[in-house]
Amino acid sequence: MNFEKLGELIKDMRIAMLTTVEPDGTLHTRPLATLRYANDGELWFFTSLDSAKVHE
Incomplete structure (x- = not known):
């Protein structure tokens, strides 16, 4: 994958949008604020530690 191109597309x-799969197979999608993108493909997001999405 070209991480430089990915960085340009999402900068x-x-x-x-973060999507997780529930135990019953349903999808749960919610927004996350983007914080940082590293050129190695690593994405950082900002959310509260007590948020349900952290536990999922």
């Missing part, structure tokens, strides 16, 4: 995006 101005402030919100990303």
Whole structure:
């Protein structure tokens, strides 16, 4: 994967959508504020530690 190209595509995006799969197979999607993108493909997001999405 070309991580430099990925960085260019997402550099101005402030919100990303995180989707997890529930135990029953349903999808749960919620927004996350983007914090940082590293050129190695690592994405950082900002959320509260007591948020349900952290536990999922």
